[in-house]
Amino acid sequence: MRWVAKALLDYMLDDARKGGLRIVPVCPFVRKQYARHPEWADLFTTAPGENP
16 A cells, blocks of 8 residues: 555655645655655755654
8 A cells, every 4th residue: 555655645746846836744654755855845845854
């Protein structure tokens, strides 16, 4: 099931990039992945590891 969450996250990141959107990381899985990928910081409303 984890691959489904990863596929959805990849789609969300791509959609945010294309649409100029910013993500509020409410989902624990998204927050954990974001903490591992600080290079995504331009797509999120918080710093890596920070709660929204």
